[in-house]
Amino acid sequence: MFRDTGCPGNRLKYAETTCCIVQAGCWAEITLVEPDLARTNEGNVVFDHDVNTYETPPGDRFQAPRTNRVSSRISNPIRRLLSHCYPWITSASLLLIWALASAGGQESTLPSPGAVLLAARDLSAQGLLLPSIGASALRVVIASAIAIVIAVPSGILSGISKLGSLIIDKPIHMLRAVPFNALAPLLIVWLGIGETLKIVLIAIGVFSPIYLNLRDGVQQLDPKLLELARAYRIPPKDVFIDLLLKGSIPSLITGLRFGLTISWIALVTCETVNSSTGIGYLLSRSQQFSRNDQMVLCIVMYALLALITESLMSVFEKLATPWASRSSFRLIPR
Numbered sequence: 485m486f487r488d489t490g491c492p493g494n495r496l497k498y499a500e501t502t503c504c505i506v507q508a509g510c511w512a513e514i515t516l517v518e519p520d521l522a523r524t525n526e527g528n529v530v531f532d533h534d535v536n537t538y539e540t541p542p543g544d545r546f547q548a549p550r551t552n553r554v555s556s557r558i559s560n561p562i563r564r565l566l567s568h569c570y571p572w573i574t575s576a577s578l579l580l581i582w583a584l585a586s587a588g589g590q591e592s593t594l595p596s597p598g599a600v601l602l603a604a605r606d607l608s609a610q611g612l613l614l615p616s617i618g619a620s621a622l623r624v625v626i627a628s629a630i631a632i633v634i635a636v637p638s639g640i641l642s643g644i645s646k647l648g649s650l651i652i653d654k655p656i657h658m659l660r661a662v663p664f665n666a667l668a669p670l671l672i673v674w675l676g677i678g679e680t681l682k683i684v685l686i687a688i689g690v691f692s693p694i695y696l697n698l699r700d701g702v703q704q705l706d707p708k709l710l711e712l713a714r715a716y717r718i719p720p721k722d723v724f725i726d727l728l729l730k731g732s733i734p735s736l737i738t739g740l741r742f743g744l745t746i747s748w749i750a751l752v753t754c755e756t757v758n759s760s761t762g763i764g765y766l767l768s769r770s771q772q773f774s775r776n777d778q779m780v781l782c783i784v785m786y787a788l789l790a791l792i793t794e795s796l797m798s799v800f801e802k803l804a805t806p807w808a809s810r811s812s813f814r815l816i817p818r
Contacts (some may be wrong), residue, residue: 579597582594582596582597583596583597586599593776594776594780595776595777595780599777600777600780600781600784602777603775603777603778603780603781604781607766607778607781612766613766615761616761616762616763616765616766617763617785617789619761619762620751620755620762620763620764620789621789623679623682623683623686623751623754623755623762624686624744624747624748624751626683627682627683627684627685627686627687627690627747628686628687628690628743628744628747630683630687631686631687631688631690631691631694631743632690632694632740634687634691635690635691635694635695635698635739635743636694636698636736638652638695638699639694639695639696639697639698639699639701639702639732639736639739640698640699640702640728640729640732642695642699642702643698643699643700643701643702643703643732644702644728649699652695653699656691656692656695656696659688659692660692664685664688664689664749664750664753664754665753667685667688668681668685668753668754668757671684671685672757677757677758681754681757682751682754682755682757682759685750685753685754686747686750686751686754688750689743689746689747689749689750690743690744690746690747690750691743692743692746693739693740693742693743693746694736694739694740694742694743695739696739697735697736697738697739697742698732698735698736698739700735701731701732701734701735701736701738702728702731702732702735704735705727705728705731705732709727709731710723710727713727733804733805734801734805737797737800737801737804737805740797741794741797744790744793744794744797745790745793745794748786748789748790748793751763751764751786752764752767752786755767755768756768763782763785763786764782766778766781766782767779767782767783770782
């Protein structure tokens, strides 16, 4: 239960919890107290004898007109249906524009969607399409896992420690400013032209967004929560898990989204360097044989894999942050 300490405010709205209504404009002035079961009703206000809290009875709460409720019930399914249709409408529009553009020009310059599908069928018949997709996806997964293992502790350390931020930040900012094409020749000298080169190059691209977003997320946590945890003598392990880690999950997910997007960009660079498998290998091969339909197919596969990655991250975000989809308070009029 919350106690109103009478903090001055302008127009105060009220937020209802499960037991009382508190002034939402005075969060800094509200203290946590134990609930008291001795309560009496006086007029239209429920008073707590020992605590200065107040609650509007259920009968006095605002109720929307019945017509508005019916219209909202009708419009909500329509809105949900339209929200599912919009992406498909956009995709169909892009395909239509692509088909019209290819029909108006030369087929060799811009292959039509049908020609790209035929190229996919030919590569599948040769046994090249699915193994190439699997090899590229495996490289991204391994490199992303390595980047996460290094970036998460580095971001947390840099976020909670000023010394850690001074030590780690500058090299990371310098490294992320270097293009992949400039790093590749140096890494070839150090690591050779095998799989290690590809994994390291992708991991470098994934690392920076995860580290920077997680560091900012830890630094932006409310310091009053840490003070409250110290006041209640919460164990450091619980503070680290329940406050630092869980509080920075949204920032971590944002960093993962940016990092995984960059991973597909880095993949194009590393797979064109002496690679015998992967989508980048198919792209180089189609360029050598002037197969524009296969080149467009490789670009489409990169785009589809990035779209699948984004969809998986959206599902992961809903599972990892269930509190983000529901609100703990409701605004009601006085």
